[in-house]
Amino acid sequence: MILLYGADTAQKLKEEISEMLSELxxxxxxxxxxxxxxxxxxxxxxxxxxxxxxxxxxxxxxxxxxxxxxxxxxxxxxxxxxxxxxxxxxxxxxxxxxxxxxxxxxxxxxxxKDLDGISYKNIAKVFAGDITGFAPCTAKAVIKILESNDIDLEGKNVVVLGRSMVIGRPVAMLAIQKNATVTICHSKTENLKEVCKRADILIVAIGRAKMINDEYIGKDAIVIDVGINFADGKLCGDVDLENVKNATMATPVPKGVGAVTTSVLAGHLVIAALQRRMY
Structure with missing residues (x-):
């Protein structure tokens, strides 16, 4: 299994940010x-x-x-x-x-000025597919990790586990913008394991430490773990990565999605400055 470290994506975003800064x-x-x-x-x-x-x-x-x-x-x-x-x-x-x-x-x-996509106008833009709106940084970080690792979402079966307005719903909308077929799951979803196992890309954001194992993951799936939890005094995700064998790629926790979120925030800041001062 290949681990998708956030630092690699963050470095690419740093280069993009430097180019945008030069315009200021x-x-x-x-x-x-x-x-x-x-x-x-x-x-x-x-x-x-x-x-x-x-x-x-x-x-x-x-x-x-x-x-x-x-x-x-x-x-x-x-x-x-x-x-x-x-x-x-x-x-x-x-x-x-x-x-x-x-x-x-x-x-x-x-x-x-809303860099983390909490205003109603920005959320509406995300759901409408309008790229001028700032999406929540963590949701966008998920998409950036996939893009920077040349993982094409078009035509893929993407399952999002979690329906919050911070991650679950907006990341589903961002995936739809990439022409993925998206299923949003939650605590009331029937046959949850079976639904998750059909995913080409499984995005996990449920807030339950190490809940997801191979029973939820189909063969050769890509797993993006957005969970931030503490178990036995240590930071961990929603995926029990040590006991996952089916996935072909996965993000670790820590050093995964979280490492990209602040870079997305920085990019949003520079874009906001450009929009306010240059255009």
């Missing part, structure tokens, strides 16, 4: 990272993003708020960030605390 005539785009509280997973992703952006000569600015901030105050502060001309794109960590009115926050967000 020396202007350096800035990402606004907006976080409420100090969730360890958010902090970890934030540190990784900052490190990645520094390596690409991009700027970041962190806006951190206390968990007890009122919904009204947060919406007001978020509006200021959104309207700040020095901020070219925004990454908002979600889910927001329960007392924050997420709909009002999203309503404030300018879709041209």
């Amino acid at each position: 005539n020396g202007y350096i785009p800035t990402l606004g990272i907006v976080r409420i509280g100090s969730n360890p997973a958010d902090i970890s992703y934030e540190k990784g993003a900052i490190k990645k952006f520094e390596s690409l000569s991009l700027k970041t600015k962190v806006f951190e708020f206390e968990e007890n901030i009122t919904s009204e105050d947060f919406v007001a502060e978020f509006k200021k960030i959104n309207e700040d001309d020095n901020i070219d794109g925004i990454l908002l960590f979600r889910p927001l605390p329960e007392h924050i009115d997420e709909k009002k926050v999203i309503d404030v967000l300018n879709e041209k």
